[in-house]
């Protein structure tokens with residue numbers, strides 16, 4: 001139990017919002033969760049479950065779910081924004097008037113806005129003007145977190161004191177939050193690892209072998225580092241939980257929706273109806289950013305072409321392997 005208990009409002013009743021609500025409730029906070037889906041709301045309130053998004057997992061006591069954002073946001077000290085990245089602007093726009101002026105907003109989604117190229121923290125700042133925006137990111141599957149398995153993440157805020165305070169309030173016995181003031185670094189790692197997980201999954205689905213997978217992830221990480229550097233991130237952030245840590249997790253487990261989507265792509269299986277894979281929307285905008293800034297990112301370009309069906313996976317592999325030889329950087 002925390003010394004300080006606050007009201008935490010969680011926005012988004014999917015897998016991640018529900019898992020984070022469980023963490024906050026286990027930490028002794030007063031937790032309210034906004035979901036647009038009445039079925040999930042009833043399941044959480046009546047059964048302490050969210051079977052649709054977190055099957056077979058018992059949630060913590062004390063989560064009050066509601067389809068009414070005004071009730072959820074009333075008196076909230078911390079707001080965890082857990083809508084999907086591409087829905088964030090509209091979803092927040094519809095409820096912005098209910099967000100208490102003093103609330104700290106914590107972005108929990110991973111992506112880059114497809115239509116504008118903005119980082120999602122910028123989208124949140126535009127949707128909720130006047131609020132401090134932090135980001136929570138790192139290697140963390142919702143099912144692991146909701147089950148109470150050990151997890152470590154990073155909370156970033158441009159003001160380190162804010163990140164420190166949020167880390168203190170949101171950490172629990174099995175959920176360890178580190179803090180940093182490198183908001184861009186934390187966000188870009190979370191957004192790009194999803195794109196690279198699509199590539200890793202596609203290589204696995206196509207049966208390219210463990211050596212190809214290791215090469216792809218390593219060279220993908222080189223692209224992530226280049227982009228992060230160009231956007232002003234610090235190298236140590238990219239090497240940390242929200243960068244390398246999340247890349248390792250997401251590129252190695254079919255528990256990842258991005259990796260699984262990539263596996264289906266690589267195996268030529270149908271993609272319709274697969275769960276949310278944020279990398280699908282992030283890839284083309286990341287490719288655009290790289291093209292505009294002259295950043296060398298052949299794997300991200302190949303994933304984008306693959307998703308757009310401009311290239312087959314075999315053509316992508318041939319093109320990647322037959323580029324002019326270069327020093328390893």
Ligand SMILES: NC(=O)c1ccc[n+]([C@@H]2O[C@H](COP(=O)([O-])OP(=O)(O)OC[C@H]3O[C@@H](n4cnc5c(N)ncnc54)[C@H](O)[C@@H]3O)[C@@H](O)[C@H]2O)c1
Pocket residue numbers: 012013014015016017035036037053082083084085087090091108109110111140141142143276278
């Ligand atoms: N699931 C994980 O393991 C995990 C872990 C870390 C971060 N994340 C990130 O969290 C974000 C959300 O992912 P998720 O796993 O919860 O996805 P999800 O598909 O499980 O749930 C998304 C939720 O958002 C709701 N939603 C979508 N559009 C909405 C809108 N316009 N208004 C209101 N609600 C809306 C859906 O109804 C659903 O409840 C993603 O950016 C993801 O990368 C997920």
Ligand SMILES: O=P(O)(O)OC[C@H](O)CO
Pocket residue numbers: 110138139140141142194197246249250255256257258259276277278
């Ligand atoms: O299931 P994914 O691919 O969205 O990954 C979930 C988390 O981002 C892992 O840290």
